[in-house]
Structure formats: structure tokens, C-alpha cells
Amino acid sequence: MSDASLNASQTQTGDAGFGDYFALLKPRVMSLVVFTALVGLLAAPVPVHPIIGFAAILFIAVGGGASGALNMWWDADIDRIMKRTQGRPIPAGRISEGEAFGFGMTLSVMAVVMLALASNLVAAGLLAFTIFFYVVVYTMWLKRWTPQNIVIGGAAGAFPPMIGWAVATGGISVESVLMFALIFMWTPPHFWALALFMKSDYKEAGVPMLTVTHGRRSTRKHILVYTLLLAPLAIGTAFTSIGGPIYLAVAVVLNAMFLKGAFDIWRRTEEQAEADNYKTEKKVFALSLFYLFGHFTAILLQSVMAGYGLGGW
Ligand code: HEM
Numbered sequence: 434m435s436d437a438s439l440n441a442s443q444t445q446t447g448d449a450g451f452g453d454y455f456a457l458l459k460p461r462v463m464s465l466v467v468f469t470a471l472v473g474l475l476a477a478p479v480p481v482h483p484i485i486g487f488a489a490i491l492f493i494a495v496g497g498g499a500s501g502a503l504n505m506w507w508d509a510d511i512d513r514i515m516k517r518t519q520g521r522p523i524p525a526g527r528i529s530e531g532e533a534f535g536f537g538m539t540l541s542v543m544a545v546v547m548l549a550l551a552s553n554l555v556a557a558g559l560l561a562f563t564i565f566f567y568v569v570v571y572t573m574w575l576k577r578w579t580p581q582n583i584v585i586g587g588a589a590g591a592f593p594p595m596i597g598w599a600v601a602t603g604g605i606s607v608e609s610v611l612m613f614a615l616i617f618m619w620t621p622p623h624f625w626a627l628a629l630f631m632k633s634d635y636k637e638a639g640v641p642m643l644t645v646t647h648g649r650r651s652t653r654k655h656i657l658v659y660t661l662l663l664a665p666l667a668i669g670t671a672f673t674s675i676g677g678p679i680y681l682a683v684a685v686v687l688n689a690m691f692l693k694g695a696f697d698i699w700r701r702t703e704e705q706a707e708a709d710n711y712k713t714e715k716k717v718f719a720l721s722l723f724y725l726f727g728h729f730t731a732i733l734l735q736s737v738m739a740g741y742g743l744g745g746w
């Protein structure tokens with residue numbers, strides 16, 4: 434039986450296993466979040482002892498996961514309504530809201546304290562702020578209040594490379610802000626492409642996503658505008674100290690693909706999208722994941738090569 438087909442009447446709180454607590458950490462989304470933190474850490478000009486680096490990434494992963502658990506605790510009511518989220522441990526009845534809250538809070542505090550001990554207060558402070566931003570600013574406040582929820586709230590997902598960079602350097606710099614900006618501008622097309630084929634779910638749950646408040650036509654336009662703003666930023670990063678020729682080649686190809694996808698989404702009518710079951714929108718959502726992974730992999734490659742005195746301009 435799939436998770437989605439379980440419901441509270443078939444399962445009881447207390448049935449939870451390791452897998453349910455692991456699911457509270459939103460591991461799939463967090464895998465990319467943690468990767469960007471790792472790249473931030475490795476791209477910094479200050480080498481980190483491997484054990485400290487490993488521990489720091491682990492604590493960032495735990496903090497990120499904990500914020501996911503707190504997000505699911507607060508959003509349990511809407512997760513019960515949306516098909517996509519009904520199989521999650523709380524709506525499925527395998528973990529109680531109180532248990533999820535306790536789990537999320539305990540891990541959050543532990544992650545921040547441990548990161549402070551393993552690295553420095555700037556990194557730990559940034560992690561604490563990121564958890565606060567995702568849980569309080571995005572989840573509790575913006576998500577149910579404004580269609581700009583993910584534009585502003587998306588900042589939470591953009592902090593992890595800055596945390597990684599701060600672990601290594603103890604501070605914030607132009608380069609780490611650039612990595613933040615890349616994720617910040619990427620989040621709206623990433624999410625709105627998904628929202629185009631999720632509209633009915635958010636509507637039922639009363640979440641004011643752009644698709645619900647402004648319609649799909651406007652969302653298509655918004656995706657294009659943000660992708661057009663993202664491209665020069667992503668490509669321009671090639672000419673900074675975290676970029677280089679390899680990054681430039683990757684960025685040009687990925688931005689050309691992402692722009693083509695955004696134009697396709699913008700050109701399509703709802704009838705066309707419905708006719709092929711939102712094939713283009715689904716493709717662009719998948720591409721968004723590859724896009725971010727590709728840019729951060731290129732930043733990582735450039736920094737590894739720079740360590741050998743190679744790959745720069
Ligand atoms: C406010 C910002 C964001 C919103 C609202 C958002 C929303 C979503 C949603 C609703 C999904 C569908 C999958 C699910 O049910 O969990 C998803 C998938 C995903 N997101 Fe995002 N996202 C945001 C930011 C990010 C960031 C910053 C990253 C990584 C850096 C990221 C990485 C991913 C990945 C890897 C998936 C695919 C997960 C899978 O395979 O199930 N997202 N996102």
C-alpha cells in the first residue's frame with residue numbers, strides 16, 4: 434500500500450518507525466539544500482579540516498531536516514487536505530503533532546549548538562536564522578497570507594551555501610551572497626512550474642499560491658520574468674572568483690535550456706497544457722532541479738581546480 438493511500442483511520446499514532454521520523458526531515462528536498470551548503474563550504478578560500486567539515490554539513494543537514502519537521506507540524510491541517518501531502522506521517526496518523534514538534538525543536542536546538550561548537554557563531558547564527566525564517570516567516574506567516582510567499586520565503590532555502598561559506602571563513606562575503614542570490618532568484622520558477630500542475634490542491638487547502646490568486650496565465654508570465662532575471666545573474670557569476678570557464682560553459686547551456694522551458698511555458702495556453710497533462714511544466718520543474726545542481730557542481734569543480742592552480746580565467 435502506498436503512503437498516500439494510508440489514512441488516519443488505518444494507522445495510529447505510536448505506529449511510527451524510523452522511516453516516519455526520517456520522512457519528517459523532508460530528505461529529498463534537503464539533499465539538494467545540503468549539497469549547496471557543502472559547495473559553499475568547499476568553495477570558500479579557507480580550507481576546513483575534513484572532520485570539522487563533515488560534522489558541520491551533518492549539523493546543517495539535521496537543522497534543515499528539523500525545520501522540515503516543524504514545517505510539517507504547523508502545516509498538518511493543510512497537509513491533510515492536499516493529495517500530494519496526505520501520506521506524510523502526521524496526516525497519515527503515524528506521528529502526532531506534539532511528537533513532530535518535540536522532534537523538530539530538539540533537533541533544531543541540537544544542530545545550532547553543535548554547529549557553534551564545531552565551527553563558529555556566525556555559521557550557527559545563520560543556521561538558527563534560516564530555521565526561523567523557514568518555520569516562522571515562511572510557514573507560519575507568508576505561506577497562508579500572500580502569493581509572494583515563496584518569493585520572500587524562498588530566502589530560507591538560499592541561506593545554506595552562506596552557512597557553508599561561514600563555516601570555513603567565519604563570515605559573509607560577496608561570493609556567498611552571490612550563491613544566495615542564485616538560489617533566491619531560482620526558487621520562484623522552480624516552485625511555480627510545480628504549482629502549475631498542483632493548482633487544485635492549493636486551492637482546496639486555501640493556500641494563496643500565485644496560481645490560485647492570479648491564475649495560471651499570470652503564473653506563466655511570472656516564471657518567464659524570474660527566469661529572465663536569473664539568467665544574467667547565473668551567467669555573470671562566471672566572472673567572479675567562484676566562477677571560471679567551466680562554470681561559464683555549464684551556465685550558458687543550462688540557462689539556455691531553462692529560458693527555452695520558461696518561454697515554452699509562457700507561450701502555452703491552458704488548453705494545450707491540459708491536453709498533454711502539463712508535460713512541459715513537469716519537464717521545466719525537473720529541469721529546475723538539474724539546473725541548480727549543475728550550477729553548484731560547476732562552482733565546486735572550479736574551486737577544486739583552483740586548488741591546483743587550474744581552471745581560472
Ligand atoms: C520556498 C521555497 C521552496 C518551495 C516552496 C519549494 C517547493 C517544493 C515542492 C512543493 C516540491 C514537491 C515535492 C514535495 O512534495 O516535497 C519541491 C520539490 C523539490 N525541491 Fe523545492 N521548494 C523550495 C525551495 C527549494 C530549495 C531551496 C531547494 C534546494 C536547494 C529545493 C529542492 C527541491 C528538490 C530536490 C525537490 C524534489 C524532491 C523530490 O524528488 O521529491 N526546493 N519543492
Ligand SMILES: CC(C)=CCC/C(C)=C/CC/C(C)=C/COP(=O)(O)OP(=O)(O)O
Nearest residue numbers: 462466493496497500504563564567589590
Ligand atoms: C539549513 C536549513 C534550515 C535549510 C532549510 C532549507 C529550506 C527552507 C528549504 C525549503 C524548501 C522546501 C521544503 C519548501 C517546501 O515548501 P512548503 O513547505 O510550502 O512545501 P510543502 O507544501 O511540500 O509542505
